[in-house]
Amino acid sequence: MMATDTETGAGVGPLVQSHSTSTPRHHVAIFAGLLVFGLAAPFLLYPIFLMKVLCFVLFACAFNLLLGFGGLLSFGHAAFFGSASYASAHAAKIWGFNPELAILFGTGCAAVLGLLIGSLAIRRQGIYFAMVTLAFAQMVFFFSLQAPFTGGEDGIQSVPRGHLFGLFDMAPDLNLYFFVLAIVFAGLLAIYRIIHSPFGQVLKAIRDNEQRSVSLGYRVNRYKLLVFVLSAMLAGLAGATKAIVFQLASLTDVYWTMSGEVVLMTLLGGMGTVFGPIVGAAIIVTMQNYLATFGAWVTVIQGTIFVISVMLFREGVIGILSKALKKPL
Amino acid sequence: MFELLGIPPQALFGQLLLGLINGSFYALLSLGLAIIFGLLNIINFTHGAQYMMGAFVAWMLLNYLGINYWAALFVAPVIVGITGVIIERLLISRLYHLDHLYGLLLTFGLALIIQGLFRNYYGISGLPYQIPGVLSGGQNLGFMFLPNYRGWVIVASLIVCLATWFIIEKTRLGAYLRAATENPTLVGAFGINVPRMVTLTYGFGVALAAFAGVLAAPIYAVNPNMGADLIIVVFAVVVIGGMGSILGSIVTGFGLGLIEGLTRVFYPEGSAVVIFVVMAIVLLVKPAGLFGRAA
Numbered sequence: 001m002m003a004t005d006t007e008t009g010a011g012v013g014p015l016v017q018s019h020s021t022s023t024p025r026h027h028v029a030i031f032a033g034l035l036v037f038g039l040a041a042p043f044l045l046y047p048i049f050l051m052k053v054l055c056f057v058l059f060a061c062a063f064n065l066l067l068g069f070g071g072l073l074s075f076g077h078a079a080f081f082g083s084a085s086y087a088s089a090h091a092a093k094i095w096g097f098n099p100e101l102a103i104l105f106g107t108g109c110a111a112v113l114g115l116l117i118g119s120l121a122i123r124r125q126g127i128y129f130a131m132v133t134l135a136f137a138q139m140v141f142f143f144s145l146q147a148p149f150t151g152g153e154d155g156i157q158s159v160p161r162g163h164l165f166g167l168f169d170m171a172p173d174l175n176l177y178f179f180v181l182a183i184v185f186a187g188l189l190a191i192y193r194i195i196h197s198p199f200g201q202v203l204k205a206i207r208d209n210e211q212r213s214v215s216l217g218y219r220v221n222r223y224k225l226l227v228f229v230l231s232a233m234l235a236g237l238a239g240a241t242k243a244i245v246f247q248l249a250s251l252t253d254v255y256w257t258m259s260g261e262v263v264l265m266t267l268l269g270g271m272g273t274v275f276g277p278i279v280g281a282a283i284i285v286t287m288q289n290y291l292a293t294f295g296a297w298v299t300v301i302q303g304t305i306f307v308i309s310v311m312l313f314r315e316g317v318i319g320i321l322s323k324a325l326k327k328p329l
Numbered sequence: 330m331f332e333l334l335g336i337p338p339q340a341l342f343g344q345l346l347l348g349l350i351n352g353s354f355y356a357l358l359s360l361g362l363a364i365i366f367g368l369l370n371i372i373n374f375t376h377g378a379q380y381m382m383g384a385f386v387a388w389m390l391l392n393y394l395g396i397n398y399w400a401a402l403f404v405a406p407v408i409v410g411i412t413g414v415i416i417e418r419l420l421i422s423r424l425y426h427l428d429h430l431y432g433l434l435l436t437f438g439l440a441l442i443i444q445g446l447f448r449n450y451y452g453i454s455g456l457p458y459q460i461p462g463v464l465s466g467g468q469n470l471g472f473m474f475l476p477n478y479r480g481w482v483i484v485a486s487l488i489v490c491l492a493t494w495f496i497i498e499k500t501r502l503g504a505y506l507r508a509a510t511e512n513p514t515l516v517g518a519f520g521i522n523v524p525r526m527v528t529l530t531y532g533f534g535v536a537l538a539a540f541a542g543v544l545a546a547p548i549y550a551v552n553p554n555m556g557a558d559l560i561i562v563v564f565a566v567v568v569i570g571g572m573g574s575i576l577g578s579i580v581t582g583f584g585l586g587l588i589e590g591l592t593r594v595f596y597p598e599g600s601a602v603v604i605f606v607v608m609a610i611v612l613l614v615k616p617a618g619l620f621g622r623a624a
Contacts, residue, residue, distance in 0.1 A: 127429050
């Protein structure tokens with residue numbers, strides 16, 4: 001498959017391919033390590049910061065599912081992240097939903113929006129796909145700016161964290177942290193499962209050679225739409241969780257800069273790798289945290305990282321590591 | 330005073346004029362994007378930033394060097410075009426053998442850098458640029474008041490668009506360009522320096538964006554974010570029109586500007602999103618775009 005398709009080597013796929021669907025042992029070890037780190041981290045680092053990292057980790061991994069494994073570059077993923085964030089904030093604050101129901105509601109809204117935008121966007125390929133998703137996301141942004149329930153420029157503020165299942169108080173940061181960790185970890189495992197399912201294998205085939213997949217009898221558009229909806233839904237899960245964590249849903253979440261950020265996280269960590277976006281998200285969020293005082297320079301630095309990543313290391317941090325270790329990561 | 334559908338004509342024609350002006354910018358910008366895409370196969374995300382640079386360079390020429398609007402109309406596009414040539418030679422030209430998405434990502438990163446830098450040095454409040462003396466004032470057309478400068482913007486943009494169309498469709502240089510769009514290897518085999526042509530084409534596309542920026546400077550405040558949201562609308566225009574035809578880009582640009590203006594009269598809340606709605610409809614009915622060739 002790789003030998004006959006020299007052109008796809010230049011594509012967005014990972015350079016080291018996994019050929020079997022069974023879980024490699026080192027992946028199990030890495031997931032276990034991540035879980036242990038996740039459980040220990042709030043005792044070492046600031047929990048709010050960690051929860052922000054976690055939300056963006058899930059967001060980037062959801063995006064990578066679409067770009068790295070579906071080969072579809074969406075420049076409008078902020079639409080799903082942001083709209084889920086508004087929906088869950090609204091459900092928690094106005095309707096008094098418990099946090100788990102609010103997040104579920106937000107995730108559902110993102111999935112529906114993903115179905116709407118996805119079914120239109122997959123009608124165009126490549127660069128047009130990116131432009132179409134960007135344009136629709138901008139439409140969602142304008143909607144959020146004008147709609148009566150989003151609070152315009154103010155956003156939805158002081159969203160209650162509530163009680164999980166009506167029992168556990170989520171106001172203490174540590175309680176909420178373990179809830180968020182559970183959500184994000186479940187999300188990551190779900191993405192891992194999707195990638196390594198037969199469905200995921202077909203996706204990779206479509207990414208590498210769409211015409212051939214069509215000639216093999218696969219209904220390519222159905223696969224594309226399904227992965228788009230899944231990706232939108234998981235991005236929504238991240239956004240909805242973020243709204244509960246920060247008790248805020250705002251226009252920042254749905255603006256195109258947010259779409260750009262998630263692209264950057266994935267590119268920096270390594271598109272089409274399992275663990276790359278986790279690293280990419282952690283790096284970018286940490287960077288924003290420490291550079292916050294520099295104001296507009298953050299944009300310049302992010303742009304520079306973009307340019308350097310594209311020019312010098314397109315495989316991303318984990319992609320390079322994976323090549324050096326000769327193991328798919 | 331007569332009324333049309335309950336709308337006073339002053340308001341109606343005023344909004345249509347505004348629509349035509351927006352359409353002028355859509356046309357100039359989508360034309361540049363289409364030309365660049367035709368030969369380089371990349372979507373130039375930096376286009377909005379380069380439009381902004383055009384306006385800023387005009388402002389700098391006036392305030393630092395005392396060079397007036399009319400000279401800036403030529404000098405600013407040349408300067409910004411040269412920066413485009415440098416960007417193409419140094420960065421973009423190294424990506425042609427890769428997936429087209431990398432070109433998009435690279436130019437997106439460049440747009441962030443350029444906008445960030447201008448924001449650092451000039452803030453976001455916007456700098457005023459005087460309308461040149463000859464074009465101040467306006468004409469009373471009976472049914473509406475036409476500010477001279479706005480009329481000039483439409484005329485200038487039409488002239489430049491049609492001149493570009495003429496060069497590409499009717500001259501020998503344009504023929505080379507069209508041939509290279511179809512098959513660069515073959516054109517190279519005939520002894521045409523294709524890489525140089527690619528570089529100059531990028532420079533020209535960028536210069537068009539800068540020209541639009543200079544035209545915009547006296548209307549909108551010169552500010553680092555002026556191109557950021559505009560470029561997304563222009564992307565939608567490009568998706569609607571398809572990038573296969575030069576004339577198509579021009580017609581789509583002006584047409585959508587008018588539609589936007591009409592929406593502002595009859596349903597103001599929808600004016601920000603009407604172009605995206607049109608895009609959704611076009612995607613449903615004719616996915617390749619109005620003037621696009623089927624992929």
